Amino acid sequence: MDRRGAAHPRPGLPTVRGVHHLLGRFRAAKTPETFRAPLREQRTPRNVEVVIGVASVTFLMLLLGALSESPVLLLGLLVFLPAAASALCSVRQTKFVAAWIVLVVVVIVLLRHGDGRSWLNRSLMMLLTLALGAGSVYACHRRIRREDEMLRLRSTAAAIQRHILRPLPLLTDDVLVDGAYEPVQEDRLVGGDIYDVVESSWGTRVLIGDVQGKGLPAVGAAFAVVGAFREAAHQETTLTALVDPLDASAVRHNSYAAQTGDDERFVTALILNIDAHDDVQVINCGHIAPHVLHNATISTPALDSGVPLGLAELATEPATVEWFTFPAGATLLLTTDGLTETRGPDGTFYPVTERLTERVSLSPTVLPHALFDDANAYAGERGQHDDVAILSVRRSPFR
Template sequence: MPRSHLKKLARPGEAIEPPRDTEVVIAAAVVTVLVLALGVLSESLVWLLGLLVFLPGAASALCTVRQTTFVSAWTAAVVIAAVLLPEDDGQPWLDKILMVLLTLALGASSVYACHRRIGREREMLRLRSTAAAMQRHILRPLPMLTDDVLVDGVYEPVQEERLVGGDIYDVVTSPWGTRVLIGDVQGKGLPAVGAAFAVIGAFRATAHREPTLTALVDALDASVVRHNSYAAQTGDDERFVTALIVNVDAHEEVQAINCGHVLPQVLRDSDVITPELTSGVPLGLADLAAEPATVDWFAFPPGATLLLTTDGLTETRAADGAFYPVAESLARRVSLAPTDLPRALYDDARAFAGKEDRHDDVAILSVRRSPYRL
C-alpha cells in the first residue's frame, strides 16, 4: 500500500484540514450582513436573527475548537447587539431574551460538539496510523529489490478503508535464491486476515531456512492448520489459502509450487506464456491430498517479466457478467515496463467492471530479474 491516506492534525484540538481563519471570518461576516439586511427589509429582525444560530453548528462540523468558539462568540455578540440595544422596536422583551438565551446555549453546545468531533477524529487517526504501521510490517511496501529480482505491483483490499485484506504477498531472500509468495485466503473479514498473518509469518520464518520448496510448503500448510485449530476454539470458521510459491536464482529456469492458485504468466518480447504447473490443494488441506506437493520448473530468462496475480483480477466481472479478459489485456500491454504493468492492468480491470462493486481483494505482482544479475 500502497500508499497511506492518513492526514495529520496540525495541533492538538484542531480538525482535519480546517478552513483558514480568514475564511471563517469572511464567511461569518457575509452571513451576518445578509441576515441583517433581510431583517431590515422584512421588518422582522428578531426572528430572522434565528438564522444566525446555524453558524456555530456549521462551524462545529468543519472548523477547529478555536474557530468554533470565535463563531459562537461572534453570533452571540451580533444577536445581543441587534436584539437588546434597540428600545422601541415593538418586539416583546420575552422574545428577545429567549433569542439571546437560545443563541448562547447553541453556541456553547456547538463548541462542545466540535471538541468531541476533534477527539473522535484524533482517535481515528491514531487507529489508522497503527493499522498503517502494522501493514508496513505485515505486507511490506512495494517495490522490493533483492540480488535476484525486482518485485513491484498493486495491492488493493476490497474495502478501501481496510488497509489489509485476504490477499497476501511476500519476498524473502534465502541461500537458494529469492522466494516469492502470493496467496489468497478463503473468505473475507478479520478471520481471513488472521489466516493471512499466519501464512506470512510462517513464510518469513521458514523461507530462508528450508532448502526445498516442498518443505517450505509443508510449513505453510502447518501454519494454516494451527490457525484453524485456534479459530475452532473461538467459534470461527476454518480457512484455506490458495498460494503460489516461486524460487528465482541465477538459473534461467525457476521452481514453483502451485497450491490451487491462479497460474502465473511470463511476458517475453511480444509473447505471453502461461506455464503448465501441477495444481495442488490449497494450504490447510494437505491431509486431503492424494499426493504431496509437486515442484515444477518453467523458463524465466533475463528480460522476461513474471506476472503473479490473485483471482481478484481474473474474476473481475462487467455489468453483463462477463469475466475480465486477462490474456487479451496482457497481449495489449506486453511492451509495458514491469513497474507500470500491474497498475495498468488494475486500472483497466476497474474500467471493465464499470460501476460494479468489487467483491474481492486484488494483488498483482510483476517480477523481473534484478539488474545486478544481468
C-alpha cells in the same frame, strides 16, 4: 540448481544501497495520506475562510432582516451558525464563530426598542444564543477528541497491517517486485490476498496467495501464512520443506478459528524460488498459474495444481517442485482470482490473456496498475467484488 528441488546456496551478493534508499523514499511517497500524521489544518477550513464565511452569512441575514423588517426573526436562524461550525471547524474557530454571533445578537437586541414583553423575548434570544454557542463549542471539542481517537486507532491499525504486507516495490539481488494491491474493502490496507518476498541464501523466495473469503475475516489466516513464510524462507533449503510450515500455520489458524466460532479457511498459493539461473522453481498450491512476458510474447507455464494450504491431509501425493524458464529481461506476472474472476456487466469474466497481450509492452512498474484499472473499467457498475493482488517480478538489473 539441484533438480531434486533444492537451490544451491550462494554467497551474499552486494546490494546497491542507493537503490534501496530510493525505493524507501518511493514507498513513503506511495503511503496513503490517511495513515500519515495529518495536520489539523488538513481537516478544518483555514481561518480566513471561516472569517469570510461568517461575515458573509451575517451580512446576508442583516440585509434580509432589514428588507423584511423582521430582524429578530432572522436572528433565530443566525444563532444556529455556531452549530454548523462545530461540525466543520476547529475548537478555536468554533469559539470565534460563537463569540461573533453572540456579539451580533446582543448589539442588535440592545439597539432595538419596545415594550417590556418584547424585552423579555429579546432577553430569551440572547440567552438562547449564548447557550447554543457554548453547546456548539462543547460539541466541537467532543468531535475533535473522537477524531483524534479514531486517527490513533487507524494509525495503529495501519502500522500493524503494513507489517503483514510490506509496501511495494521490493528489491532483492535477484528481482524487482512491484504491483497493485487493492482490498475489496476500500478503508482497509490488507484483505484476503497475500504476498511476500524474502531474500535467502538459496535465492529469492516469492509468495502470492489468496485466503478463502475476503475482507477482515480473512486477515487472520493471511497473517498466519505470511508470518510462517518469512520465518521458513530463511531456514528451509527446499521449496517442498518450505511448504510444510505454511500448511501447518493454516491448520493451526483453523484450529483456533474453530474454538472461537470463526470459519475454517484454506489458502491457495504460489511459492517460487528465483536465483541467478534461468530456471525458476515453483510449487503450486491450487493457485492461478503465472504468466511469463518476454520479447513481446506471453507464455503460461503448465503447472500441476496442488492442494491449497490447510488441506494437505486431503492430498494423495506430497507437494512437488516444478520448473519453468524465466530468462533475463523477462517479467513474471502473478495474480489472484480477484482479477481473473472480475465480471463485466454481461456476466463474462475479464479476459486476462487478451488484455495482457494489449499491454505487454508496458514497463513492469506500470503493468499491474494498468491491468487493475482496466479490470475496474471492465466491471463497470458491478465494481470490485474481491480482493485483488497483481505482482510483476522482473530480473533485477542491479545484480
